[in-house]
Amino acid sequence: MAPKMAGPPPSPFFAPSTPRKVVPISTPGGTKRLVKKESPQVKEHKSSVAGATSNLVNAIIGAGIVGIPFAIHNAGLVAGICLVILCALLTEKSLRMLIDTAKHIGVPSYETLFESTYGTFGFYFISMNMLIIAYGGCLSYLILIKDTLPVLLGVEKGNVGMERAILTISTMAIILPISMQRDMADLAKTSKISIVFQCLMVLSVVVFSPVSESIEEHGGLKQIALDSNVKGETIFIGLGVLSFAFVCQHGAFIVAGSLERPTNERWATTTSSALSLCVILEMACGLAGYLAFLDDTEGDILNNFLDVGGSDMLRAANVARGLLCTTMFFVYPMDSFVCRHVLMVLLFRGRRAHEGDDASVFSRRDRRVALTLIVYLSSLIPALLTDDVGPVLAIAGTIGASCVAYIGPGLIYMGVYGEEFLQKVDEIWGPSVGENNEKQPTSGPDLESSRLLADKTSSETTSESKQSTSMVHQLVSGMTWYLFLMPIWCSIANIGKKELTQFQEKEALKSPHVSRIGKCMPQERQIELKRPRGSSIGGAEDGLVRPGSMPNFGPKVLPYGAMSGGNKAIGAAILAKKKTNDNEANQKSPEEEVADVDVPPTWYDFCVAIFFIVFGMVALCAGMISFIMKN
Numbered sequence: 001m002a003p004k005m006a007g008p009p010p011s012p013f014f015a016p017s018t019p020r021k022v023v024p025i026s027t028p029g030g031t032k033r034l035v036k037k038e039s040p041q042v043k044e045h046k047s048s049v050a051g052a053t054s055n056l057v058n059a060i061i062g063a064g065i066v067g068i069p070f071a072i073h074n075a076g077l078v079a080g081i082c083l084v085i086l087c088a089l090l091t092e093k094s095l096r097m098l099i100d101t102a103k104h105i106g107v108p109s110y111e112t113l114f115e116s117t118y119g120t121f122g123f124y125f126i127s128m129n130m131l132i133i134a135y136g137g138c139l140s141y142l143i144l145i146k147d148t149l150p151v152l153l154g155v156e157k158g159n160v161g162m163e164r165a166i167l168t169i170s171t172m173a174i175i176l177p178i179s180m181q182r183d184m185a186d187l188a189k190t191s192k193i194s195i196v197f198q199c200l201m202v203l204s205v206v207v208f209s210p211v212s213e214s215i216e217e218h219g220g221l222k223q224i225a226l227d228s229n230v231k232g233e234t235i236f237i238g239l240g241v242l243s244f245a246f247v248c249q250h251g252a253f254i255v256a257g258s259l260e261r262p263t264n265e266r267w268a269t270t271t272s273s274a275l276s277l278c279v280i281l282e283m284a285c286g287l288a289g290y291l292a293f294l295d296d297t298e299g300d301i302l303n304n305f306l307d308v309g310g311s312d313m314l315r316a317a318n319v320a321r322g323l324l325c326t327t328m329f330f331v332y333p334m335d336s337f338v339c340r341h342v343l344m345v346l347l348f349r350g351r352r353a354h355e356g357d358d359a360s361v362f363s364r365r366d367r368r369v370a371l372t373l374i375v376y377l378s379s380l381i382p383a384l385l386t387d388d389v390g391p392v393l394a395i396a397g398t399i400g401a402s403c404v405a406y407i408g409p410g411l412i413y414m415g416v417y418g419e420e421f422l423q424k425v426d427e428i429w430g431p432s433v434g435e436n437n438e439k440q441p442t443s444g445p446d447l448e449s450s451r452l453l454a455d456k457t458s459s460e461t462t463s464e465s466k467q468s469t470s471m472v473h474q475l476v477s478g479m480t481w482y483l484f485l486m487p488i489w490c491s492i493a494n495i496g497k498k499e500l501t502q503f504q505e506k507e508a509l510k511s512p513h514v515s516r517i518g519k520c521m522p523q524e525r526q527i528e529l530k531r532p533r534g535s536s537i538g539g540a541e542d543g544l545v546r547p548g549s550m551p552n553f554g555p556k557v558l559p560y561g562a563m564s565g566g567n568k569a570i571g572a573a574i575l576a577k578k579k580t581n582d583n584e585a586n587q588k589s590p591e592e593e594v595a596d597v598d599v600p601p602t603w604y605d606f607c608v609a610i611f612f613i614v615f616g617m618v619a620l621c622a623g624m625i626s627f628i629m630k631n
Contacts, residue, residue: 013367014348044183044359044516046260049270051188055255056248056274058191059334060091061198061281062137063144064245066300066324068282069289071245073297075238077290079230083239084283087246090615092275093608094409095252099267101416102253103520104598105500106507109253109356111345114408116503117415117496126408127342130250133400134338135379141328141335142167142383148325152318164384170329171380179333179372182362184251184258187333194330195277201323202285205301208316209292218294228294236622240398243619245282247401249409251338253356257516339375340368351510398623406616413609414489415496417601422493424603425486429477489610520598 024032047055072080102113110130115123146167155162178190215221231238256262259270289301298304302324305317337358344353344361352360362368414421481487 013370015350044258045185047185047188047258048260049266049273051185051191052255052259052270053273053277054188054191054195055184055258055334056270057277058187058194058331059248059251059255060246060274060278061327062245062331062334063140063324063328064241065198065202065282065285066302067241068245068286069293069297069301070299071238071241072286072290073238073295074231074234074241076231076235077225077228079235080238080286080290081283083235083242084279084286087239087242088275088279090612091246091248091405092271094249094405094612095271096264096268097409097413097609098249098252099256099262099517100264100520101412103264103515103518105416105504106515106519107355108257108515108517109345110250110408111342112355113412113416117412117418117499119499122499124346126404127346129400129403129408130338131342133247133250133404134335134342135375136400137335138332138339138375138379139382141332142171142379143387145171145325145328146383147387148321148328152322152325167384168380171332171376174329175332175336176372176376178330179336179376180369181333182368183359184254184337187330187337190330190333194327197323197327197330198281201320201327202281204316204320204323205285206288208305208313209288211288211291214292214294221291224291224294234626236619236626239619240401240623240626243401243405244398246278247405249404251334253517254337254341254358262517336372336375340371343371343374357516398620398627402616402620402623406612406619408616410609410612410616411492411496413601413605414492414613416500417606418493418495418497418500420601421606422490422497424606425490429481429486 068084071083074080075083098110098113102108102110105113105116107113107116111123111127114126118125146163149170150159150163150166151157153166155166178187181187215224218224218227255270256267259266285301289304290297293301293304296304302317302320305313305320340362341356341358344358344367345356348354348361348367350361362371
């Protein structure tokens with residue numbers, strides 16, 4: 001009778017565990033033992049470009065679409081349209097910038113990307129901002145459901161007990177099971193349904209809004225545009241609303257990692273398609289809502305339909321509210337996934353957790369269920385107890401959206417490509433002041449001799465015209481140096497350069513792994529991988545030794561695969577065999593299947609990164625000042 005096998009001891013909840021499962025096997029001799037094999041459950045589910053686009057659209061729109069008319073009202077008609085387009089362009093650029101820089105240094109998440117350039121502080125800074133935005137979204141979705149669903153079910157306004165019961169039961173029945181999914185790709189179907197409902201809601205707003213009556217009453221569209229061109233007093237409030245409506249960078253790596261073959265081309269198709277659809281929907285809702293109600297536009301455009309009255313308006317408002325409420329059930333899991341991801345990164349130990357490998361860590365159901373319940377209950381309880389978290393969400397949204405969507409991508413790009421930026425700066429302004437000071441003599445005979453030599457050289461090689469030209473050049477260089485705030489950008493680049501060097505030294509000591517989002521490689525490596533097997537550029541001069549191309553001077557082969565010559569010969573034979581296998585396999589690893597060409601940065605890229613930082617700082621400071629003055 002075979003001995004009873006004891007199962008493996010369960011790993012601690014927060015300790016790292018390898019994505020494998022222990023299975024019993026039997027040998028031909030009848031012996032039974034336990035071996036570790038890769039668990040098929042750990043393989044992350046992947047989605048197509050359409051599925052990833054649906055998830056990204058769902059993450060962007062959310063409940064913020066009903067506030068777009070209010071944002072245009074605060075910014076002005078012309079300025080509001082421009083800001084909607086500007087925010088969409090900046091969001092699309094930042095999404096691609098984040099993934100490109102992450103592939104360049106081979107990191108798989110937003111947190112580790114910030115950590116690579118700004119150390120532990122950067123890791124916790126971006127993690128907390130991601131948690132603030134995602135948790136604020138979860139809380140706002142539940143409050144919106146509590147305000148909307150009871151009314152649609154005929155519950156009288158003010159029946160607090162029934163409202164809380166409906167919120168609890170409906171979210172536990174729908175939201176909680178969807179949020180228990182392990183992979184982002186599993187949400188693609190519900191995201192597609194949510195997009196259909198959002199399109200129908202926007203269509204209801206456009207069709208039933210009294211746009212023509214309002215335009216005729218106020219003297220025509222041209223007169224409205226002249227009266228509401230740019231509102232300087234409240235434009236930054238509108239910018240804050242739009243920034244929060246478009247923020248999705250906190251979930252960019254989760255969506256990109258769920259994409260099958262996440263090359264730069266496929267990711268660019270995903271981001272451009274998602275942002276184009278979002279601009280169409282938000283522009284239609286914003287313009288129809290604002291032109292219909294103008295100065296009476298409320299923060300939730302659906303409330304304006306109730307104020308107008310009339311059976312058709314009330315029916316349209318209820319239909320739109322029902323569609324919006326339904327989308328909230330499908331949007332909540334998107335932010336819940338981000339909250340769960342950040343909690344995993346902050347609380348769990350091990351390399352997989354630290355680098356944001358959700359599929360490996362959450363392959364254990366107890367971990368996934370526990371963190372999902374924590375996020376759900378921590379957002380449900382405040383939603384049950386309060387009806388207005390506007391001030392808290394306004395501050396959190398202003399700070400979080402500015403840091404995650406604008407300041408973060410700009411700082412990361414300047415840090416990752418810090419060395420290249422400093423080289424370009426030196427080409428224009430010359431080496432940094434004081435860089436070679438320690439090479440200069442400071443006292444004694446060496447100082448006197450160096451001065452005499454310098455005076456002699458300058459008297460022989462310079463003239464008055466050259467001196468005046470040099471003075472003008474130095475004056476212009478000095479003015480532009482401080483006018484463009486180069487000391488600040490060079491300091492950021494220096495910090496990022498030093499931290500990145502230390503980070504890469506630590507990563508080099510770790511075992512190699514395949515990144516969820518792929519990686520970039522030099523263009524020469526891409527050309528090498530595209531060559532036909534066995535081909536070469538220079539024939540026999542390419543330096544590759546192939547089987548049969550040289551006489552056999554190796555060790556003598558003995559029976560049963562043994563060799564003479566000792567360990568050194570055995571090691572050489574193993575290495576030669578490995579090279580032969582690599583050549584026969586076309587030298588292509590799984591990670592290289594989704595590798596992109598590493599394109600060097602240009603001045604345009606650095607100017608965009610600097611603009612992100614400045615724009616984010618202006619939006620952050622102006623939004624906080626506007627909020628303080630308004631309250």
